[in-house]
Amino acid sequence: MQTTVHTRSSQINNLQGSNSPYKYGSLPAFFLHQLPTLQEEAKQFPNQISFSQQSSAASRSAMATKIYIVYYSTWGHVATLAEEIKKGADTVPGVEVTVWRVPETLPEEVLGKMHAAPGREDHPVITASQLAEADGILFGFPTRFGMMAAQMKAFFDSTGRLWQEGSLAGKPAGIFLATGTQGGGQETTALTAITQLTHHGMLFVPVGYTHGAGMFAMDEVKGGSPYGSGTFAGKDGGRTPSDAELALAAHQGKYFAGIAKKLNAV
Numbered sequence: 001m002q003t004t005v006h007t008r009s010s011q012i013n014n015l016q017g018s019n020s021p022y023k024y025g026s027l028p029a030f031f032l033h034q035l036p037t038l039q040e041e042a043k044q045f046p047n048q049i050s051f052s053q054q055s056s057a058a059s060r061s062a063m064a065t066k067i068y069i070v071y072y073s074t075w076g077h078v079a080t081l082a083e084e085i086k087k088g089a090d091t092v093p094g095v096e097v098t099v100w101r102v103p104e105t106l107p108e109e110v111l112g113k114m115h116a117a118p119g120r121e122d123h124p125v126i127t128a129s130q131l132a133e134a135d136g137i138l139f140g141f142p143t144r145f146g147m148m149a150a151q152m153k154a155f156f157d158s159t160g161r162l163w164q165e166g167s168l169a170g171k172p173a174g175i176f177l178a179t180g181t182q183g184g185g186q187e188t189t190a191l192t193a194i195t196q197l198t199h200h201g202m203l204f205v206p207v208g209y210t211h212g213a214g215m216f217a218m219d220e221v222k223g224g225s226p227y228g229s230g231t232f233a234g235k236d237g238g239r240t241p242s243d244a245e246l247a248l249a250a251h252q253g254k255y256f257a258g259i260a261k262k263l264n265a266v
Helices: 002-016 029-062 077-090 108-113 128-133 150-157 160-165 188-200 243-264
Strands: 065-071 095-101 136-144 172-179 230-232
Touching (some): 065 077, 077 136, 077 172, 095 243, 128 160, 136 188, 172 243, 230 243
Parallel strands (some): 136 172
16 A cells, blocks of 8 residues: 555656656646545555554454363373363463364274273364464373373374464464373473474473472472473373472463463564
8 A cells, every 4th residue: 555655646746747748737637636635645545554454453452362272181181281271371361262182093992901081072172274273272292202192293293284384383382291200201292392383383482480489399299390381190190180280280371371362462
């Protein structure tokens, strides 16, 4: 629009210039009649552009920021963290939070032998294409030898079209996880997962030490790190998330939702 204004003004000036076959007083009658209107239109264009930009920003701010919590859980530990993260995110006004689980890749027979927890029916199974609907995504998974579980990796492997189209580029993303032991990968699992976000051009949002004093306490064994919330499942999956771990998860949800909301308003 600015180009149109500049061109139209230039045309008027050229017609009035000394090199033009027309002098200002000898312009055709129909052009002289339209000249005040053209000049007035030129003045109004910047205002129209500004109004359009303001309307677009207002429209974005009026829409709820969509946060997706996408996870895989074998014995239910990561699912528990996901629910706690949702509670934290729900405290941020103007945010809409949905919890999803990724497709299972193991047969029921194998899951039965592993004594795996049944999938949460209140958490629908997500498809790769649905990720593009979110304004921010938190990914949760258990570790397998210091890396994300194969189920989550298989899900990321199915996002090739989103990668090709850049559908997730610029969206904030976070990570939460569960490991069997203290040395089982609370940091390496997060570090190796960041490569998935990087190739999609997503903006990794670590929790840092924003949870305060609780992250420095040494009076109990607990999961979680500056990369994101976490829990220890124990070697047999018998341990449940502690109050301290749940508190960090809730904080991560609130912290992440606040950042995603700010980015969505830009």
